[in-house]
Amino acid sequence: xxxxxxxxxxxxxxxxxxxxxxxxxxxxxxxxxxxxxxxxxxxxxxxxxxxxxxxxxxxxxxxxxxxxxxxxxxxxxxxxxxxxxxxxxxxxxxxxxxxxxxxxxxxxxxxxxxxxxxxxxxxxxxxxxxxxxxxxxxxxxxxxxxxxxxxxxxxxxxxxxxxxxxxxxxxxxxxxxxxxxxxxxxxxxxxxxxxxxxxxxxxxxxxxxxxxxxxxxxxxxxxxxxxxxxxxxxxxxxxxxxxxxxxxxxxxxxxxxxxxxxxxxxxxxxxxxxxxxxxxxxxxxxxxxxxxxxxxxxxxxxxxxxxxxxxxxxxxxxxxxxxxxxxxxxxxxxxxxxxxxxxxxxxxxxxxxxxxxxxxxxxxxxxxxxxxxxxxxxxxxxxxxxxxxxxxxxxxxxxxxxxxxxxxxxxxxxxxxxxxxxxxxxxxxxxxxxxxxxxxxxxxxxxxxxxxxxxxxxxxxxxxxxxxxxxxxxxxxxxxxxxxxxxxxxxxxxxxxxxxxxxxxxxxxxxxxxxxxxxxxxxxxxxxxxxxxxxxxxxxxxxxxxxxxxxxxxxxxxxxxxxxxxxxxxxxxxxxxxxxxxxxxxxxxxxxxxxxxxxxxx
Amino acid sequence: xxxxxxxxxxxxxxxxxxxxxxxxxxxxxxxxxxxxxxxxxxxxxxxxxxxxxxxxxxxxxxxxxxxxxxxxxxxxxxxxxxxxxxxxxxxxxxxxxxxxxxxxxxxxxxxxxxxxxxxxxxxxxxxxxxxxxxxxxxxxxxxxxxxxxxxxxxxxxxxxxxxxxxxxxxxxxxxxxxxxxxxxxxxxxxx
Numbered sequence: 001x002x003x004x005x006x007x008x009x010x011x012x013x014x015x016x017x018x019x020x021x022x023x024x025x026x027x028x029x030x031x032x033x034x035x036x037x038x039x040x041x042x043x044x045x046x047x048x049x050x051x052x053x054x055x056x057x058x059x060x061x062x063x064x065x066x067x068x069x070x071x072x073x074x075x076x077x078x079x080x081x082x083x084x085x086x087x088x089x090x091x092x093x094x095x096x097x098x099x100x101x102x103x104x105x106x107x108x109x110x111x112x113x114x115x116x117x118x119x120x121x122x123x124x125x126x127x128x129x130x131x132x133x134x135x136x137x138x139x140x141x142x143x144x145x146x147x148x149x150x151x152x153x154x155x156x157x158x159x160x161x162x163x164x165x166x167x168x169x170x171x172x173x174x175x176x177x178x179x180x181x182x183x184x185x186x187x188x189x190x191x192x193x194x195x196x197x198x199x200x201x202x203x204x205x206x207x208x209x210x211x212x213x214x215x216x217x218x219x220x221x222x223x224x225x226x227x228x229x230x231x232x233x234x235x236x237x238x239x240x241x242x243x244x245x246x247x248x249x250x251x252x253x254x255x256x257x258x259x260x261x262x263x264x265x266x267x268x269x270x271x272x273x274x275x276x277x278x279x280x281x282x283x284x285x286x287x288x289x290x291x292x293x294x295x296x297x298x299x300x301x302x303x304x305x306x307x308x309x310x311x312x313x314x315x316x317x318x319x320x321x322x323x324x325x326x327x328x329x330x331x332x333x334x335x336x337x338x339x340x341x342x343x344x345x346x347x348x349x350x351x352x353x354x355x356x357x358x359x360x361x362x363x364x365x366x367x368x369x370x371x372x373x374x375x376x377x378x379x380x381x382x383x384x385x386x387x388x389x390x391x392x393x394x395x396x397x398x399x400x401x402x403x404x405x406x407x408x409x410x411x412x413x414x415x416x417x418x419x420x421x422x423x424x425x426x427x428x429x430x431x432x433x434x435x436x437x438x439x440x441x442x443x444x445x446x447x448x449x450x451x452x453x454x455x456x457x458x459x460x461x462x463x464x465x466x467x468x469x470x471x472x473x474x475x476x477x478x479x480x481x482x483x484x485x486x487x488x489x490x491x492x493x494x495x496x497x498x499x500x501x502x503x504x505x506x507x508x509x510x511x512x513x514x515x516x517x518x519x520x521x522x523x524x525x526x527x528x529x530x531x532x533x534x535x536x537x538x539x540x541x542x543x544x545x546x547x548x549x550x551x552x553x554x555x556x557x558x559x560x561x562x563x564x565x566x567x568x569x570x571x572x573x574x575x576x577x578x579x580x581x582x583x584x585x586x587x588x589x590x591x592x593x594x595x596x597x598x599x600x601x602x
Numbered sequence: 603x604x605x606x607x608x609x610x611x612x613x614x615x616x617x618x619x620x621x622x623x624x625x626x627x628x629x630x631x632x633x634x635x636x637x638x639x640x641x642x643x644x645x646x647x648x649x650x651x652x653x654x655x656x657x658x659x660x661x662x663x664x665x666x667x668x669x670x671x672x673x674x675x676x677x678x679x680x681x682x683x684x685x686x687x688x689x690x691x692x693x694x695x696x697x698x699x700x701x702x703x704x705x706x707x708x709x710x711x712x713x714x715x716x717x718x719x720x721x722x723x724x725x726x727x728x729x730x731x732x733x734x735x736x737x738x739x740x741x742x743x744x745x746x747x748x749x750x751x752x753x754x755x756x757x758x759x760x761x762x763x764x765x766x767x768x769x770x771x772x773x774x775x776x777x778x779x780x781x782x783x784x785x786x787x788x789x790x791x792x793x
Contacts, residue, residue, distance in 0.1 A: 136623060204630050208630075212623050215622060216615060216618060216622060242626055242633075245630070246630045253732065262722035263732075265645060282645075283648070283725075290640075290644075294637070
């Protein structure tokens with residue numbers, strides 16, 4: 001319970017620190033940096049944890065590409081390093097399945113979710129709404145440590161008997177339900193489920209906090225329609241997370257009961273595994289698919305909306321003009337949020353669903369492309385007529401727009417039941433979702449890191465390295481996943497360990513080789529980022545409080561911001577996109593510049 | 603209710619936040635049970651579906667939970683009139699009845715096991731144990747909140763600021779779980 005010293009009511013909405021309270025957290029090291037309740041520290045904790053997980057995810061991707069690019073090659077060194085996964089220098093098929101599963105799980109849930117959603121969500125939302133912390137700081141700390149535990153459980157699962165889970169990041173039963181199915185279906189799958197349950201608990205707490213913060217502690221004058229699109233996107237994606245994630249918790253409980261307590265929620269009758277009849281009866285594997293995709297599809301937007309919101313907020317700092325169609329973009333975010341809850345069946349067109357259901361899910365999916373396209377066009381129109389300042393964050397945002405457009409186009413084919421029958425489970429799908437849930441979010445994550453690094457650490461990242469990092473990331477990334485669309489059109493199925501046994505895919509060997517080489521360039525170029533990140537932390541040039549001449553509230557604070565952020569609540573006078581107006585500071589006005597000094601445009 | 607007495611209890615920002623947080627939490631819990639329910643409906647169409655007999659103590663448990671909810675409301679009404687002693691006693695009774703409900707659920711589970719009905723016996727029994735178990739876990743959490751509400755009410759005579767807002771959290775959470783129980787009981791009994 002807050003004491004009067006901590007909470008002061010002003011204009012009915014704001015909490016802030018009264019005068020006399022120190023600006024730095026004066027508690028000991030552990031409370032300041034380990035079990036901190038400061039949203040900025042927690043945000044950075046999430047970001048660092050997510051980046052570490054990304055290293056694991058990228059290493060796994062390299063193993064996948066090594067196998068697919070050089071299927072006949074032997075790798076004696078890998079046999080020594082990973083004796084459980086390689087025999088005689090050759091990767092075991094079941095190890096390949098585990099690697100694919102863990103790559104997907106880590107990248108979706110433990111990299112993008114942690115860095116982009118929880119990390120930047122925690123760091124930015126309170127600052128951009130003019131609050132001194134999240135609505136529930138203790139819950140916030142709890143959510144991070146549960147997230148940490150979840151990641152630890154997942155990493156631990158590599159080392160148990162049978163190895164890590166191998167049923168794909170979607171964990172479809174019966175593969176995920178029967179310990180005898182593949183080696184990864186043993187303890188590894190149980191730990192995978194436990195890790196997901198912890199992840200969902202943590203993510204729900206975090207989402208609840210973000211929604212409560214946006215609704216209850218906005219600075220005076222900061223109406224909802226003056227919020228930056230970043231905050232709007234976190235707001236919508238957090239609500240989505242709150243509503244869409246619990247069903248997977250329910251599904252995880254049922255799958256655990258199927259695995260360990262003899263129930264048959266998802267296990268059908270007549271299954272034979274290892275020449276033995278499984279005693280289950282009447283369960284429905286499709287039930288899992290429905291419950292999983294009820295989470296899985298909104299999850300795509302939970303990750304993607306913050307990427308788009310962040311892109312919209314970085315754009316104007318480098319175009320020096322307001323984003324195009326702010327209000328329309330807000331309405332599009334809301335529309336996408338609602339529609340994303342009713343389109344999950346488009347992942348299941350080939351599951352034998354009724355053609356009428358397929359028709360409905362196709363129509364709903366086509367409908368969701370409307371607000372998404374409007375949002376994309378708004379981003380493009382924001383570039384129109386501007387003199388682009390192509391610094392690293394802006395380059396990455398341009399990459400976001402490019403991938404969003406190209407990847408989105410593939411979505412039109414996959415959302416159509418008729419076309420999906422042909423393309424389902426091919427590399428077309430792999431190419432599509434990597435561009436959307438992988439590329440849009442990855443590039444937005446880098447854009448965000450380059451853009452807010454000066455605010456977070458008070459230092460600037462090296463621009464030359466950053467630009468090199470962009471080109472060496474965007475180029476290979478686009479090539480890899482653009483080409484995978486065409487692999488899919490040629491009929492290459494996903495999840496296969498090797499294509500050497502199929503005559504019709506013999507001609508794709510060269511394509512797979514090029515894709516693998518690009519993947520190695522992509523992974524290697526991330527070292528440029530890591531070096532830049534670590535070097536800049538220690539030796540980077542000192543950053544000014546507003547190096548990008550941006551308008552949102554965090555730029556009114558010193559870099560890095562003090563422990564309690566604003567101290568006194570900032571008075572907001574305008575929207576977040578007051579660019580291209582003559583002011584004493586140049587061509588922009590931060591949200592706190594009074595209306596008397598610079599006319600308010602929105 | 604004496605609204606004049608409560609007028610001085612305008613919720614603070616913090617209390618509004620807690621209320622908002624609670625409603626969002628309840629939304630997630632609703633989605634959890636909605637998922638269980640939809641799974642129940644889907645699984646029920648399986649050829650191996652067989653209803654098992656449910657113990658009659660569940661009726662008593664339902665009455666106990668209903669009475670507990672009533673006691674919370676009574677405590678709130680008494681407290682609003684400044685009858686702190688009666689209010690605290692009513693809250694204590696509500697808490698105790700909550701514990702009795704949990705104990706009653708355990709008796710129900712044991713009775714089913716004694717009758718040879720286990721978790722995997724039939725899909726119906728699997729759903730029954732799983733959903734009532736999930737509900738019981740939430741009841742445990744709500745009992746912690748109810749215990750807090752009881753302490754707040756005991757102290758309210760000297761420190762009544764914020765009492766109504768705190769009580770509203772207890773009431774919302776507890777009644778919500780009561781409604782969920784009625785729904786679950788109806789589902790597993792009737793469908």
